[in-house]
Amino acid sequence: MKYTRALCLTLVLSLLPLSSPHPGASVQATRMPFNDNPIRRISMETLPKRTEVPAEHKWKLEDMFADQKAWDQTYEEVRRLTESSKQYQGKLNEAEAIKQCFELEDEIGQHTERLFVYAHMHHDEDTADPTYQALTQKAKKLSVEVGEALSFITPEILAMTDSQLDELIKNPLLSEYTFTLTEMKREKAHILSKTEEALLAQVGNLSSAPQTIFGMLNNADMKFPKIKDENGKEVELTHGSYIQFLENPNRQVREAAFKAVYETYSKQKNTIAATLNANVNKNIFYSRVRKYPSVLEMSLYGDNIPKEVYTNLVDTIHESLPLLHRYMQLRKKLLGVDELHMYDLFAPLVDEYKLDITYEEAKQQVKDGLQPLGAEYLGFLQEGYDNGWIDVYENENKRTGAYSWGAYGTHPYVLLNHKNNLNSMFTLAHEMGHALHSFYSDNALKYRDAQYTIFLAEVASTTNEALLMDYLLKKSTDPKEKMYLLTYYADQFRTTVFRQTMFAEFEKIVHERAEQGDSLTPQDLSDIYYELNVKYHGKDMVVDKDISMEWARIPHFYNSFYVYKYATGFSAATSFSKQILEEGQPAVDRYLSFLKSGGSDFSIQILKKAGVDMSSPEPIREAMSVFEDVITQMEQLTK
Template sequence: MDSKNLKTRNQIDNKYKWNIEAMISDESIIDGALEDIEKQAGEYAKAYGGRLTSDAATLLSAFKERDSIWRELEKIYVYARMRRDEDNSDSRYQAMSSKCNAVIAAVSAALAFFTPELLSASEDDVMGFVDKEPGLEEYRFAIKDTFRQKAHILSQPEENIMAQMSEVTGATNDIFTMLNNADMKFPEITDEDGDKVAVTHGNYITFMESHDRGVRKAAYEAMYDPYKSLINTIATCYNYNTKSDVINARIRKYESARAAALSGDNIPGEVYDNLVNVVNKNLPTMHRYVELRKEMLGLDKMYMYDMYVPLIQLPKKQVPYEEGLDIMRAGLSPLGQEYIDRMNEGISQGWIDVYENKGKTSGAYSFGSYDSYPYILLNYTDTLKDVFTIVHEMGHSMHSSYTRQYQPYIYGSHSIFTAEVASTVNESLLMRYLLDKETDLEMRRYLLNMHLEEFRTTLFRQTMFAEFEDMTHRAIESGQVLTADSMCQQYEELNAKYYGTAVEKDDTIKYEWARIPHFYNAFYVYKYATGYSAATAISNKILTDGEPARKAYIEFLKTGESDYPIQLLKIAGVDMSSPEPVEKAMETFNSLLDEFEKLV
């Protein structure tokens, strides 16, 4: 894919586009379907309001119909969002996505009586229904979990208001998405070949990995200049996003926004704190790695734009998409033939949207509804790093594939806490495969450096992000206002703490917080770091213990949300309520750094 001449959507070969038509082949049905769903939700409220827990049969019927409404709406919403992500400048799908959001808000409001009314009944009585009615057994865990959160559920009228307000309170995320993907324009730079190229979200990291320092510096400044010019607008957007988190948490009687965010997965606050504390204790090892980077690059002064360039320069080698798929198949072979066959079928069915085009959402993700393929969005640029991205997202999609086969709709999704494990196990297995078969000393150095970078960018950097989120939410909770200056200062200090004295201060990195989309989904990023820690442990088990560990892991992939994440991970042999997995991951980082230092 030639990143210098970004194509429009219709210039991309169809074989490199996802088969989204398999989801909804005729868009003309969507408006009518949305109207029907909204009507069904209104009728549902009339049919079950006031009599939800009158008997076991009524409760079962109410659960089934509620699932049916959400299942159909989810499918249309996911379709609209994915179509919008193909080209964010396409107003047709902007409008379709907005209409879905409006219907979601209306349905949420109509169904808002469900949980308060369920909780108004005695837990013993409701569980008695479950014991008596076999059909309700499927909902046992969901019902128990609802009663667990009883203290944070509002009255029926209040829940109705909160549901109606959801369309407004989610606006900051949509505003930032449009700003970041559709409206923001980045300057051109001169690349290594002397050509003028516009910087994009998709090609930025490729530029940052350039061995031409001038290209790195130019790309760094080109990426951040638009954020600098809009910093007060973005700060205002994020300030109100954070305020929404805090206000919602207070309304629902949580002790903090963080506690509210962790409550859904029943994650103890200690898990978050353990992560931050263990990583902070190991920052000297991170600083040692950064010092080595400075030394190997031969720099008198090192800046943040020097942090991504591989320390080992290899001849330029492109990894075409089809070759990347072959590498993935080989790297994931320890997961068994059935896993590989399922994955190959998905590729042939059209799960993957491969290349960047104008207006396409940046980055990569796995997405889909319960009844669709588990689609993958990529912005593939023919690098080895892109192969790791495919492997990562395929981990998510395979997790979804197993879960949707073995779990009912109500448990057919995943918490991010477990989802990030599935993606990162794949990455860990691929890295071990590449290292194990590598005999060329220079390539081995390259891969070790790449592995160290994964630790830096996932375990260390995401934990730094987690600290920043904690700081900003605590600031709002203590009555402060998040200004551009205050957030830039906090972020600059955090960055200095994590990277140490080997990195020079500049006037740019303090704006990095302003371009992180995940900050609009509160207390999300820490799960990348915990997931990376758990995945490191699981992949080691699969490679050392063989078949028993592989089977246990596949069983974990089938569980969806049928229990709390901490419990589900124990199926795969990891206990995240303890600091041990993070400590073990840090030991792995330290041993990788030891080997790397010896080889260089």
């Protein structure tokens, strides 16, 4: 059974960075929270309780289940259906039985997904509510039980010979499952014997130990010292407040936060290096046991991504580093500093400029910005606005941040914590991009083919952001506003393309060295990371030695070779938006075909058919040409 959106989001939520300015990602995506004040400019103590939130600002989870009784009935139905799956064990050697088993698997999967999503989303409304804490655990437990009960399907089918599998793939009776069977056959070379697979399953909990240990150390045990704010008052430094301090206009505050964070990590460098080494060694173990040439190729194999996609990204960003160096030079000039330091990267470049955007204004501006996508897309966007897809404002104990989620068979949902600022407006555009991706794919495809991969997930969301930014820049007449927008966009390129590619290159170097038998001491890791920062940021940046410890605070390194998808997704989205704005309807038609393709083919092929070939460096170069234009406009405004 494919990972459902529910299970994928659960995986990704556990891996989100603690204070990173780039969007996180999942099959339905999660943006990291920016800890601004609530929209009503009131203290946290006066946040409304969930019961006090007006209905028009809440999502309609009753569209998924009318009430708890309906949820309970479906829960019992899943247990009954799961028990009935036993009738197919030992019989998956001919087309009719396989077809019936796949149909049952899909029915179980859809019900389980809805149960899980409904429980988890209710929990996110009010994380202190014990009713939905318990319901979420119940749904999670059921998901595990379902996975275990259906685990016989793939090994049984793969016990057939290649010629038998080829016959199944061509069998008209299984035409709905052609891609599923093709995928199974592709995976066959890396599936072990029943006994070996059982043994690997038993060590599964051990394999998660590095990530678990790092998470406990990073989230529970790590304590930062207090620092002084711009008024000389001692304030608490936390994972959540760190990015705010780096955005502080006061340079002394930024430097104090920066040094305090990395001094704290440096004190734990031996322990964290040991956890990262353990994770790398675990990856090497699995790649060798499953007969992959390298950890990188093992990590790419699941989505059938050629190794060249990864290496092209790194190589193309290398050739584009002069653009990032040019941006660093411009940032140094705009800040008016003699030396640009690492703690200056998030400092505001436009003094005291704020865009006050209400939720109603944000909805309209997003709709205006997405006009190039045509009337049908805008109609579905409005349907989402009007029909309970979105949970809008912060309330007491509501989950922070934002995401889009949902289950096949019902409309998608979006969780926001809207504030009256630019970031919240872009968050709305971003999450509705995910929502409409799911809406199109769910309505065009059967259940298992509608589930798109994480490699594709950020494309639709970021395309929306790119189109909105183009609209805002074209209509802006205030030079200060325009500079504010351009700075926001330039930093998206810096953090989502360059920074994530640097992370990806670090992972590649570290794994290759380990595979060659080289050591990875804390000093080795810090030296590799420091040299990459020097290379990426150029001569106009003073690369402070403290940054050499940043590798120790990146949780994504425990889900290896994942971060490159941020950069490829952003590049593909930039390419799509450029084509839509330049070509018009033909490009729109290709883009909508992409949204309707879900996971019905390999990710690279889906993008290629829609006009973006990620196996070549061209989409990344197109994104870099947009970045260059942004820098040029910023330079012109500073003359």
